[in-house]
Amino acid sequence: MRWLRFFKRKRSDSDLAREIELHLAQEIADNRAIGMSEAVARRQAMLKFGSPRRVREDLWQQNTPAFFDNLWRDFRYAARTLSRSPGFTIIAILVMALGIGANTALFSVVRSVLLKPLPYKDPNRLVALCESWKGHVCDDNRGGNAAGSFAEWRKASKSFEQMALVQQWTSYNVSAEGGQLPERVPAGLVSWNMFSMLGVRPVLGRDFSPDDDRQGANGTVILSWGFWKRRFGGDPSIVGKEIFLDAKPYTVIGVMPAWFAYPEAQTQVWAPVYHEMPPRVTQSLENHQFDVVARLRPGATMSQALSELDAVQKQIKRENPGPAVKAGVNGRLLLDNIVVDYKTPLYTLLAATACLLLIACLNVANLLVARSAARRREVAIRAALGGNRWRLIREQVTESLVLTAAGGAVGLALAYAGIAWLRVARNDLARADTIHIDAMVLLFVVGITIASGVLAGMIPALSGVRMLETLQESSRSHSGGQSRTRLRKALLAAEVSLTVILLIAAGLLLKSYQKLRTTDMGCAMDNVLTMQLRLPEARYKGPVQKDAFFEQLITRVRALPGVKAAGLVSVAPGQGWGGDAFFAVVEHPPLPRGKSLDALERAADPGYFAAMQIPLLRGRTFKENERFDHAKVVLLNQAAVRRFFPDGEDPLGKHLRFDISGGPPQAFEIIGIVGDTRYDVAEDVKPMIYWPLSSGVNSGATIMIRSTHDVESLALPVQKAIGTLDRDLPISDVMTMQQMIGKTTVDASFDSMLILAFAVIALVLAAVGLYGVLSYLATQRRSEIGIRIALGAPRTAVLRMMLADGLAPAWIGLVLGLLGAGFAVRLIRDMLYGMQPLDWTVFLVVSLMLSAVAAAACAVPAWHASRLDPMEALRTE
Amino acid sequence: MGRSKSADKGGEMLQGTLDMLILRTLVMGDAHGHTIAKVIEHTSEDVLEVEQGSLYPALHRLEDRGWVSSYWGASENNRKAKFYRLTAAGRKQLASETTRWRQMKRAIGLILGEAE
Numbered sequence: 004m005r006w007l008r009f010f011k012r013k014r015s016d017s018d019l020a021r022e023i024e025l026h027l028a029q030e031i032a033d034n035r036a037i038g039m040s041e042a043v044a045r046r047q048a049m050l051k052f053g054s055p056r057r058v059r060e061d062l063w064q065q066n067t068p069a070f071f072d073n074l075w076r077d078f079r080y081a082a083r084t085l086s087r088s089p090g091f092t093i094i095a096i097l098v099m100a101l102g103i104g105a106n107t108a109l110f111s112v113v114r115s116v117l118l119k120p121l122p123y124k125d126p127n128r129l130v131a132l133c134e135s136w137k138g139h140v141c142d143d144n145r146g147g148n149a150a151g152s153f154a155e156w157r158k159a160s161k162s163f164e165q166m167a168l169v170q171q172w173t174s175y176n177v178s179a180e181g182g183q184l185p186e187r188v189p190a191g192l193v194s195w196n197m198f199s200m201l202g203v204r205p206v207l208g209r210d211f212s213p214d215d216d217r218q219g220a221n222g223t224v225i226l227s228w229g230f231w232k233r234r235f236g237g238d239p240s241i242v243g244k245e246i247f248l249d250a251k252p253y254t255v256i257g258v259m260p261a262w263f264a265y266p267e268a269q270t271q272v273w274a275p276v277y278h279e280m281p282p283r284v285t286q287s288l289e290n291h292q293f294d295v296v297a298r299l300r301p302g303a304t305m306s307q308a309l310s311e312l313d314a315v316q317k318q319i320k321r322e323n324p325g326p327a328v329k330a331g332v333n334g335r336l337l338l339d340n341i342v343v344d345y346k347t348p349l350y351t352l353l354a355a356t357a358c359l360l361l362i363a364c365l366n367v368a369n370l371l372v373a374r375s376a377a378r379r380r381e382v383a384i385r386a387a388l389g390g391n392r393w394r395l396i397r398e399q400v401t402e403s404l405v406l407t408a409a410g411g412a413v414g415l416a417l418a419y420a421g422i423a424w425l426r427v428a429r430n431d432l433a434r435a436d437t438i439h440i441d442a443m444v445l446l447f448v449v450g451i452t453i454a455s456g457v458l459a460g461m462i463p464a465l466s467g468v469r470m471l472e473t474l475q476e477s478s479r480s481h482s483g484g485q486s487r488t489r490l491r492k493a494l495l496a497a498e499v500s501l502t503v504i505l506l507i508a509a510g511l512l513l514k515s516y517q518k519l520r521t522t523d524m525g526c527a528m529d530n531v532l533t534m535q536l537r538l539p540e541a542r543y544k545g546p547v548q549k550d551a552f553f554e555q556l557i558t559r560v561r562a563l564p565g566v567k568a569a570g571l572v573s574v575a576p577g578q579g580w581g582g583d584a585f586f587a588v589v590e591h592p593p594l595p596r597g598k599s600l601d602a603l604e605r606a607a608d609p610g611y612f613a614a615m616q617i618p619l620l621r622g623r624t625f626k627e628n629e630r631f632d633h634a635k636v637v638l639l640n641q642a643a644v645r646r647f648f649p650d651g652e653d654p655l656g657k658h659l660r661f662d663i664s665g666g667p668p669q670a671f672e673i674i675g676i677v678g679d680t681r682y683d684v685a686e687d688v689k690p691m692i693y694w695p696l697s698s699g700v701n702s703g704a705t706i707m708i709r710s711t712h713d714v715e716s717l718a719l720p721v722q723k724a725i726g727t728l729d730r731d732l733p734i735s736d737v738m739t740m741q742q743m744i745g746k747t748t749v750d751a752s753f754d755s756m757l758i759l760a761f762a763v764i765a766l767v768l769a770a771v772g773l774y775g776v777l778s779y780l781a782t783q784r785r786s787e788i789g790i791r792i793a794l795g796a797p798r799t800a801v802l803r804m805m806l807a808d809g810l811a812p813a814w815i816g817l818v819l820g821l822l823g824a825g826f827a828v829r830l831i832r833d834m835l836y837g838m839q840p841l842d843w844t845v846f847l848v849v850s851l852m853l854s855a856v857a858a859a860a861c862a863v864p865a866w867h868a869s870r871l872d873p874m875e876a877l878r879t880e
Numbered sequence: 881m882g883r884s885k886s887a888d889k890g891g892e893m894l895q896g897t898l899d900m901l902i903l904r905t906l907v908m909g910d911a912h913g914h915t916i917a918k919v920i921e922h923t924s925e926d927v928l929e930v931e932q933g934s935l936y937p938a939l940h941r942l943e944d945r946g947w948v949s950s951y952w953g954a955s956e957n958n959r960k961a962k963f964y965r966l967t968a969a970g971r972k973q974l975a976s977e978t979t980r981w982r983q984m985k986r987a988i989g990l991i992l993g994e995a996e
Contacts, residue, residue: 019936022913022962025955026932029914032957053933061937 012066023055077401095367099410102363104417105356115438124202131340132295134329148295151288159315162308166297167197171266175248178731185733188271192279208242208257216275222253228261230271249539289327326599347833348754355761358501364459365498366768372463396464403460411452491776496816502769503820505762510845512755515835524576525680527616530714531740537703546699559724568709570611575705576680589658602690606701622675625695634698637671640679643690773860777809781868789876802869809861903974906966947973
């Protein structure tokens, strides 16, 4: 194996040295034997042998495959030339490191979140099913199914091996025990077969059995690994013990593995859904709050399975034409369902980082062109002396590869830090805990490093070696490097156009985010504190107890010093959908069968509206005596009035009829109209009705506290006040309105900030590139400019000429970038809130900003050129 | 890159010839480099005075191809020397080289008008 010798050539060389030494010694001895003197004998032996050094060199070369040797030689050459200009080298490495680092971090995220299969058994047979109104799309990715329909599907489906039900909106109060504070933990309610269907087993204890999963069974619960470690100190004897959830006893039967995070990363406990939910919910066709996950039979196709279920659901709709019964079924792979919200933003970010890397490559290519221009005499002379063209190209590529490899190494470190930060900053991201750098990511780094190195090196190399031309050039350099300058300008134009695309994307996302943050929620936003609580049914058995608690609570909170106003509402503005109700207007002609009016529903205490500064536009709010069965009154918001009483009809005094489950329909009188509030900062205002909280139906409430200043300091006194009422009642989600909106817009802020950062880096790179090219150009044309000035050209004319020269590529790039952005922004349409992707103000601002930056970058070298002293310029030639 | 010029010029034939001569020398028994050089000189009646240095790259090349093997042993004046031994593959190679050489010699002889 000749190439094996490559690694042994050191040893083989020392062997040879000894052989030669021996050979000479023997030859000398032979010569001595025939009577030569010592000196002559040595000289003759040496003559006869030839040069020992050359023999060794010959063998060394013979043992060295040309490829390795050349690589090593090129590498040393590159390292030497690079170390001669450390400033250039460091800048180029940092530029590449940024590009490669950002790409690597984003690729890790995309791979872990979007691409890696779910950690369950045969994950590509797991399907998330959803009922749909229109029949062609899943309108919600979470909780859009009714358990009654699920039961029918399970009976009828042939293509699914198993089907399981899960509900993720429940949370439980864990009571204060063993000196620990009470807390509220998010729970997953699952049908007993959920874990076995996913192919996951508890690491401790047992899975749910069908016997656990029915009404009347004993309460059972499985703990998450994190909750078990945190709350119970990882004590394995917890299995079989009882804990209290919502003041009811549950036997802990198992602990799930640490990595298991379904349906939510935050889920802390699991309980059987048919035990937890009353039959009126689990048999309902209209109560949509469940997810359905199913496992396809081997060989069954998803479309076939879905059309089967679609037929079942259509049959259900025919038999039960109620307005809330959905008419079709759709589905997608469970993985797609989990990551659906992150797909577009993540791919957009990845595209942005790809742009950044491309810009980095172009910049480095640009720098290399400048350097190779400075070295073109050397290159030309080498070429003339027979240096081979391929060799010269290879040297340049090696040089850029050395740069990008160093950049890649630094970039990998950046990516590592970036991922560590991202896992903390975006723990809301689905599967965020699985993001890490693995072999695939490393392969990716190596791949893009080589690709960028070759790209950045090939551009200048391929254009750079027209030796004859260079040699034919006169020693005066004013005509030199025409093609190089053109190439650099083209590179710059490309760089600028990518920068423009990034800037426009960033501008759009930023503007959209600003819009989001300044959305009028319809209520007081500043100095408002919110906190949530839920009364356990086991302790607060009826409406009277609940009402009494809320009454006491709000009285105490209002009495606290610093509290300006306080109110209670079931679901606060910005907290989400929170439930809707179907009804009809009693005074209107009956609606066709299967049709109904629909509005979001809220329960509030009478002081809520004033406390939150939601205007009472007409009528009155709830009265003291409107409690329990006497509370047959509702308030509407303006959107509801517009929708349900469109023709200027007076809604006050009219009645709404609701189907109350398990009873006859009941009519409620409309007593007032209040201002609109948004249920979600990014959604349009929806019709909304308010019930009196004093009807005692609701167990959960959000306390809203308004103060004149520093409202957060009230969090502790309020919690203490609640603690004196019920020491086992945990308070959750303590935050100001601003924080709450910040939390729901974290996506938008994150995306826009990251892309803005990329765009700014790109802009800086482009500016540096412009500056570099024009400075180079000015140096090239020194003598020409000197002659112009000497012949009387005004300096302003020189300035104008140089500026035009530098700005031309920027403007070409700007136009190309604007065109490109026109197409690119369509991809981020989904991420924009309340605006069109072709927002002319953003396009205009970006154009102006880029022109200004380009002008600034060009101004300095152009000004220098115009200040040139013609005598000096001409003398240096 | 390329090998040094002196080895390259017409090297093909010369090199092959040197290889053959070395292999032929080793038929008579294992030997170290100096002995091989001496034997070639003497048996050719000092016509083929090889530059002794070029012997060593050739020996290493032959070893690479598996035609000779080497070991360290004691030389006649009891110094440590590297001995070369003909392998079976080397023997075969020598046979084919010799045949090729004879054919070549005859062909050249014919062209030069020499009688057999």
